Amino acid sequence: MNANSQHQPLAGKVAVITGAGRGIGRAIACAYAQAGAAVVCNARQEKELQETVALISQAGGTASLFAADVVDHAQMTALFQHAADRHGGVDIVLVNAGTAGESRKLHNSDPARWRETMEVNVIGAYHTVHAAIPHLQARGAGKIILTGSGSRHRPVPGMSAYACSKNALWMMTQVLAVELEEFNISVNELIPGPVKTAMTRFGEQTFPPQEWIKEPADVVPLAMFLATQADRGPTAQSYSLMRRA
Numbered sequence: 343m344n345a346n347s348q349h350q351p352l353a354g355k356v357a358v359i360t361g362a363g364r365g366i367g368r369a370i371a372c373a374y375a376q377a378g379a380a381v382v383c384n385a386r387q388e389k390e391l392q393e394t395v396a397l398i399s400q401a402g403g404t405a406s407l408f409a410a411d412v413v414d415h416a417q418m419t420a421l422f423q424h425a426a427d428r429h430g431g432v433d434i435v436l437v438n439a440g441t442a443g444e445s446r447k448l449h450n451s452d453p454a455r456w457r458e459t460m461e462v463n464v465i466g467a468y469h470t471v472h473a474a475i476p477h478l479q480a481r482g483a484g485k486i487i488l489t490g491s492g493s494r495h496r497p498v499p500g501m502s503a504y505a506c507s508k509n510a511l512w513m514m515t516q517v518l519a520v521e522l523e524e525f526n527i528s529v530n531e532l533i534p535g536p537v538k539t540a541m542t543r544f545g546e547q548t549f550p551p552q553e554w555i556k557e558p559a560d561v562v563p564l565a566m567f568l569a570t571q572a573d574r575g576p577t578a579q580s581y582s583l584m585r586r587a
């Protein structure tokens with residue numbers, strides 16, 4: 343490993359991150375850019391994306407933004423075309439856009455809100471990877487990292503849609519890993535555990551008392567680990583920052 347690969351292990355790589363407007367996605371976008379990647383930041387709100395890109399630019403990194411809704415497949419196709427046109431290709435995809443949805447027990451839930459959670463977290467992830475895969479195949483290798491949740495194996499009252507969506511994401515991770523093995527594309531799940539973000543500002547009390555309540559920056563080392571593994575490194579794996587299962 344030479345000096346540059348030690349300090350900028352992602353030099354020459356292009357990373358596309360959904361949900362990069364704030365929270366965990368923003369922290370990882372900044373870290374990947376600092377590690378030398380050109381980072382394409384996606385979310386719906388342009389203002390938050392501009393803030394993320396400004397943070398990266400001020401630190402001397404390379405980034406662009408593409409505002410798009412993961413629920414719209416055509417917009418996801420356009421996102422990855424932007425990455426290819428602007429930065430020359432795609433190497434790393436962090437499937438991170440997500441919503442917690444409402445926190446009502448299933449029998450009191452709003453069917454439209456329940457469906458919306460599934461659409462953003464599952465259909466959105468499907469659209470993201472579906473649009474990304476041809477670009478990763480064109481590179482001959484790549485990494486897909488899906489942001490999962492410990493709630494996929496820990497039933498919490500009021501979180502049925504979220505837990506079901508993250509459970510589906512874990513199965514998507516495993517199937518995709520097998521399907522993409524021949525293309526040197528690894529697919530892994532990153533479970534952050536509880537992190538203080540806009541998503542959890544009302545929900546910290548639902549975390550088990552022994553849990554490690556993190557800042558978004560605490561997720562960065564694991565995200566770096568996953569982005570820097572060998573082309574034929576771990577795949578179909580789940581990596582968790584929860585203190586306990």
Ligand SMILES: NC(=O)c1ccc[n+]([C@@H]2O[C@H](COP(=O)([O-])OP(=O)(O)OC[C@H]3O[C@@H](n4cnc5c(N)ncnc54)[C@H](OP(=O)(O)O)[C@@H]3O)[C@@H](O)[C@H]2O)c1
Nearest residue numbers: 361363364365366385386387411412439440536537539541
């Ligand atoms: N925070 C935690 O404790 C925790 C724990 C486990 C897993 N996670 C997962 O980590 C990921 C990031 O969560 P976070 O805590 O960082 O939440 P956050 O601060 O609320 O950030 C969510 C990001 O996703 C974007 N987003 C939401 N819906 C979108 C859509 N339809 N299309 C495109 N972008 C969309 C948001 O931007 P716009 O609203 O502008 O679109 C925002 O940039 C999620 O998948 C979440 O489930 C979080």
